[in-house]
Amino acid sequence: MEELYDVIIIGGGPAGLTAAQYSSRSGLKTVVLDKSAAAGALAYSHKIENYPGITEAVSGSELLDLFRKQALKFGAEYVETQVVGVNFDNAIKEVYGSEHSYKGKTVIVATGSMGRKAGIPGEEEFLGKGVSYCATCDAAFFKGLAVCIIGDSEEAVREAGVLAHHAKEVSIITPLKESTFSVDDPSLPQDKVRVITSTRVVSIHGADFVKTIKVKDTNSGEEKEMPVDGVFIYLVGSRPVVDFLNASLPLSDKSCLMTHRSMETSIAGVFAAGDVTCGEVRQVVVASAFGCIAALSAEKFIHNRKRARFDWSAV
Numbered sequence: 001m002e003e004l005y006d007v008i009i010i011g012g013g014p015a016g017l018t019a020a021q022y023s024s025r026s027g028l029k030t031v032v033l034d035k036s037a038a039a040g041a042l043a044y045s046h047k048i049e050n051y052p053g054i055t056e057a058v059s060g061s062e063l064l065d066l067f068r069k070q071a072l073k074f075g076a077e078y079v080e081t082q083v084v085g086v087n088f089d090n091a092i093k094e095v096y097g098s099e100h101s102y103k104g105k106t107v108i109v110a111t112g113s114m115g116r117k118a119g120i121p122g123e124e125e126f127l128g129k130g131v132s133y134c135a136t137c138d139a140a141f142f143k144g145l146a147v148c149i150i151g152d153s154e155e156a157v158r159e160a161g162v163l164a165h166h167a168k169e170v171s172i173i174t175p176l177k178e179s180t181f182s183v184d185d186p187s188l189p190q191d192k193v194r195v196i197t198s199t200r201v202v203s204i205h206g207a208d209f210v211k212t213i214k215v216k217d218t219n220s221g222e223e224k225e226m227p228v229d230g231v232f233i234y235l236v237g238s239r240p241v242v243d244f245l246n247a248s249l250p251l252s253d254k255s256c257l258m259t260h261r262s263m264e265t266s267i268a269g270v271f272a273a274g275d276v277t278c279g280e281v282r283q284v285v286v287a288s289a290f291g292c293i294a295a296l297s298a299e300k301f302i303h304n305r306k307r308a309r310f311d312w313s314a315v
């Protein structure tokens, strides 16, 4: 039988993990569904020195590890999975991960704002027809085929490892002169993965499915066609990450999620926190505070309380 969670949190950044810490500490059955521990604004930050209590600068990923450990200590579950869809039509909400679906009484959306608008010519046209943003979801469709990865973040490199189990050949394309990771990385099968540096993908072409990409050498400016069957894109921007919601929640004209002061959205039982919301200040301490409020509001909603309760140790 499928488990019923009190709180499903989408996103494992400071907003999502703070919400998880509060909701699990209050005794609520909580799961965090996170695309990658190496993705998100905090994971990409090299140095944080303005989060309260941090007297020595730490890397974003070190701080994120602490947030995660704290949430797990109080009983929250953490699942690495990309959320690809939701159904908020009923009292029990459903959230669809890349492999499983999850049912919950409440949902907190905390996916940050590192999303981007499809910007490469052909990207939108071939989405689902060779273009993908999730190797974990789609790698199996590319068995024995040649694919490329655009981007070289830690997340992109890890996804290259996933693709290499299925594809015949994986090319990681980066505009940098030198890749930011080691090609000897043990997670990357040497016989299948190659890195193409100083190169930009100009456009994606095909008929029913992707057939080629046009690439440009950033040193010489020379352009050429490269045959590929799949294009996996791992580039980031600064738009709220809301694509997986498929218009289930209303967005502002800036594509952010609108909430009440309690962080509840216009759907009862669905909350949002952090950079994905329309808050003006994008900082770790603010995202965490939003996560705290969202979790307390979820607890109040589940128990039908008039006021939020915030000191469980005294009860």
Ligand SMILES: Cc1cc2nc3c(=O)[nH]c(=O)nc-3n(C[C@H](O)[C@H](O)[C@H](O)COP(=O)(O)OP(=O)(O)OC[C@H]3O[C@@H](n4cnc5c(N)ncnc54)[C@H](O)[C@@H]3O)c2cc1C
Residues within 6 Å of the ligand: 010, 011, 012, 013, 014, 015, 016, 033, 034, 035, 036, 037, 039, 040, 041, 042, 043, 044, 045, 046, 047, 048, 049, 050, 051, 081, 082, 083, 084, 110, 111, 112, 113, 114, 241, 244, 273, 274, 275, 276, 282, 283, 284, 285, 287
């Ligand atoms: C380069 C840089 C430097 C910064 N420096 C500072 C600083 O010095 N001090 C400071 O206070 N703030 C800083 N910030 C801002 C701060 O990092 C953000 O405000 C904060 O991380 C927002 O937290 P969040 O939880 O809302 O989003 P994020 O930290 O972006 O986390 C979002 C999470 O959602 C997950 N996710 C996304 N899509 C999906 C999906 N479909 N399914 C499942 N999970 C998903 C991601 O994996 C990620 O874990 C910086 C930001 C950047 C980019």
